[in-house]
Amino acid sequence: MNPHDTKVSQNNIRMNLIIVGTVAFDAIETPFGKTDKIIGGAATYISLAASYFTAGAGVVSAVGGDFPREYISLLNDHGVNTDGLEIKEKEKSFFWSGRYNADMNSRETLVTELNVIDGFKPVIPDSYQGAEFLMLGNLSPDIQIAVIEQLTTRPKLIVLDTMNFWIDNTPADLKRVISMVDVLTINDSEARELSGEYSLARAARKILTMGPEYLIIKKGENGALLFSAEKMFFAAALPLEEVFDPTGAGDAFAGGFIGYIAKTGDVSFENMKTAIITGSAMASFCVEKFGTANLVSLTKPEIYNRIQQFAELVRFADMDIT
Ligand code: AMP
Numbered sequence: 001m002n003p004h005d006t007k008v009s010q011n012n013i014r015m016n017l018i019i020v021g022t023v024a025f026d027a028i029e030t031p032f033g034k035t036d037k038i039i040g041g042a043a044t045y046i047s048l049a050a051s052y053f054t055a056g057a058g059v060v061s062a063v064g065g066d067f068p069r070e071y072i073s074l075l076n077d078h079g080v081n082t083d084g085l086e087i088k089e090k091e092k093s094f095f096w097s098g099r100y101n102a103d104m105n106s107r108e109t110l111v112t113e114l115n116v117i118d119g120f121k122p123v124i125p126d127s128y129q130g131a132e133f134l135m136l137g138n139l140s141p142d143i144q145i146a147v148i149e150q151l152t153t154r155p156k157l158i159v160l161d162t163m164n165f166w167i168d169n170t171p172a173d174l175k176r177v178i179s180m181v182d183v184l185t186i187n188d189s190e191a192r193e194l195s196g197e198y199s200l201a202r203a204a205r206k207i208l209t210m211g212p213e214y215l216i217i218k219k220g221e222n223g224a225l226l227f228s229a230e231k232m233f234f235a236a237a238l239p240l241e242e243v244f245d246p247t248g249a250g251d252a253f254a255g256g257f258i259g260y261i262a263k264t265g266d267v268s269f270e271n272m273k274t275a276i277i278t279g280s281a282m283a284s285f286c287v288e289k290f291g292t293a294n295l296v297s298l299t300k301p302e303i304y305n306r307i308q309q310f311a312e313l314v315r316f317a318d319m320d321i322t
Contacts, residue, residue, distance in 0.1 A: 015081065015128050016056040017262040018155075019047045020147050021137025021251070022117060023061040023071075023085060024094040026291065029110075030245050031102055038291045039071045041094060042137035042161065045248035048295040049255025049282040050135070051078040052303055054262040058084055058128050060147055061139070064116045065089035074296065083125040091116040104243055105220050112165060117143070124150045132265070135258040136160045136181065137251060141173035148180055157267045159183040160212070161254050164190050179211035182267075185254055187218045200225065201232075214272065216257070218250055226276055231269055235276045236314055238284050238306070245290045249283040252295060256282030281306040 026040030043061045050057050058081035063072075065087065072082055092115040100107045122143055134155040136144040141162070148158065160181040166174050167190060178184055184207065188200060195203035204215050204227040215227045221243075226233040257272075257279035264271055281303060285294045 013056045013079070013081075015058050015131045017050060017054050017133045017135065017258060018058055018060060018084070018124070018128050018131045018147070018151075019043050019050065019080075019135045019137060019255075019258075020060045020122070020144060021046055021135075021139050021161075022094045022096075023059065023063050023067070023075075024096055025067075026247060027095075027097040027111075028245055028247050028290065029097075029099040030104065030290075031100065032244050033290070035290055037095070039068075039074065040096065040247065040291060042139065042248075042251045042254075044071075044075065044292060045251030045286065045295065046135055046137045046255035046258070047075055047080040048078055048292055049252040049279075049286070050259030050262070051080055051255075052282075052298060052300065053256070053259030053278070055079050056131070057081065057259070057262075058125070058131075060084035060122050060124060060128070062086040062088055062091075062116045062120045062122075064091040064093040067093045074292075078296070081127070083127055084122070086120075086123070088116050098247065100246060104246055107246070109165070114140070122147050122150070129153070132156045133258055133262045134158045135254060136177070137254060138163050138166075141166055141170050141177040144177045145173065145180065148177070156265075157182050157258075157261060159185065159254065159258050161185045161250065162190070163187075163250075164193060167193055175210065178207075181212050183214040183216065183272075184212040185216040185218060185250070185257070187220065187250065191215075191217045201227075204232075214269075216276065218253060220246070220249070224253070224276055224280060226269075226272055228269055233269075233273050233276065235273070235280050236310070237280055238310055238313060240284060240288065243287050246287050247291065248295075249286050252286035253279035253283040255279070277307060277310050281310055 021043030022041035024041030260278040
């Protein structure tokens with residue numbers, strides 16, 4: 001398709017990135033405090049993080065009539081198109097609640113209420129058709145599949161994120177969507193669960209036979225690994241002085257990753273390395289405050305400086321061994 005033929009969205013910006021995922025209420029408990037219901041959801045974190053890199057992002061999701069309009073405006077204020085966010089007035093929004101353990105590395109899900117997401121049939125707005133990039137954030141795999149099947153042109157890159165909830169509850173649909181995408185991002189425990197392998201290198205090899213060409217394994221404060229059939233790359237996480245709330249870190253990572261790819265249009269392994277550093281930088285901002293508090297107010301120089309800190313962390317001069 002000629003990109004000039006692509007329909008434009010309300011704000012006249014050509015959509016180049018579709019983001020699917022929950023737009024939700026979260027209630028979070030960490031050793032540092034507790035929140036009431038605040039704005040959360042995978043698509044919220046992804047789109048806020050991606051908004052710093054690409055202007056043409058649009059969300060596909062559903063919320064209930066209980067979802068405050070100012071939360072939707074918050075996304076719009078960041079240039080995120082919400083034509084694909086269905087508001088079902090008579091239903092309730094997705095609700096998730098989790099509690100972090102003292103080390104902040106592990107968490108317990110206390111409540112997952114699908115509500116409006118249960119049985120949701122996404123409808124892709126015409127203005128989203130022709131987008132080159134698709135980020136399938138955490139959501140029920142049948143909805144993720146329905147989105148892929150509705151696109152009139154297959155995107156240049158489809159990235160999928162998921163979590164143990166879907167590995168446990170809808171394994172067949174999950175395997176099917178995994179077979180349809182180019183990049184899968186999951187955390188280390190999920191990679192082990194999905195593959196039945198303890199070694200992450202073996203887990204990666206097995207998962208890469210399920211469909212995706214690339215696999216990203218997130219290891220929380222221990223960084224992230226990128227695998228293809230022949231190559232491997234490791235991105236360290238920046239040791240932070242303040243970690244308040246890890247919620248959304250995986251999604252902020254995904255948003256930074258796909259946002260950078262959408263900005264550059266380059267889907268090579270080399271460019272994915274920079275995209276992973278960008279994702280890691282966005283995740284590092286995310287965890288420094290509760291919920292989306294940090295992600296909503298970043299500046300480009302702050303982001304650039306943080307990416308430089310990541311580069312500096314692992315930079316060293318080549319050794320002279322003669
Ligand atoms: P993360 O910390 O990156 O895993 O993402 C946490 C976000 O994912 C929260 O804002 C939740 O609303 C959302 N979430 C939690 N469980 C699910 C689920 N089963 N499906 C979709 N989104 C979820």
